[in-house]
Amino acid sequence: KRTNYQAYRSYLNREGPKALGSKEIPKGAENCLEGLIFVITGVLESIERDEAKSLIERYGGKVTGNVSKKTNYLVMGRDSGQSKSDKAAALGTKIIDEDGLLNLIRNLE
Numbered sequence: 001k002r003t004n005y006q007a008y009r010s011y012l013n014r015e016g017p018k019a020l021g022s023k024e025i026p027k028g029a030e031n032c033l034e035g036l037i038f039v040i041t042g043v044l045e046s047i048e049r050d051e052a053k054s055l056i057e058r059y060g061g062k063v064t065g066n067v068s069k070k071t072n073y074l075v076m077g078r079d080s081g082q083s084k085s086d087k088a089a090a091l092g093t094k095i096i097d098e099d100g101l102l103n104l105i106r107n108l109e
Contacts, residue, residue, distance in 0.1 A: 010079075015043065018078075022046045023098075025055065028105035033061030036072045039088075042080025044098040049077075052101065059105055067093055075101050 023046040038056050040049050040063060047055070052075065053063045067074055067087040074088040074095045088095050096104070 017044055017046055017048060019046045020048075023102065026102050026106040028059050029109050031060035032105060032108040033059040036061045037070050038063050038073045038075055038101075039065065039067050039071050039084060040075045040077070041084045042077030044075070044077040046098065052098070055105070056101070067091065073101070073104075 025047070033056055038061055040052055043049075044052055056063050064071065067084050069091055071088065071091070071093045074084060074093050076085060076095055076097055085095060087093075
């Protein structure tokens with residue numbers, strides 16, 4: 001089992017998005033994510049996590065750090081934490097990837 005230190009070192013050394021800026025950020029309906037709570041884990045494909053958080057907040061959603069009963073979506077990227085996906089699965093939280101998030105914004109009214 002890896003120590004926390006080793007896990008932290010690999011966390012610090014992981015690469016950022018591999019295709020930064022490669023996807024068009026959709027324009028969604030105003031407040032289309034209102035009332036929805038998201039947790040972001042891992043490295044996303046084309047946007048930084050901070051950018052994803054801003055995007056969610058711009059459309060009225062909320063981003064928290066940990067999965068709970070109130071979490072609607074876990075946005076999962078590469079090298080994501082196993083514990084968050086396990087907890088999301090146990091709680092029945094929807095697990096989506098970056099494309100899933102962009103599609104939500106694109107399609108929710």
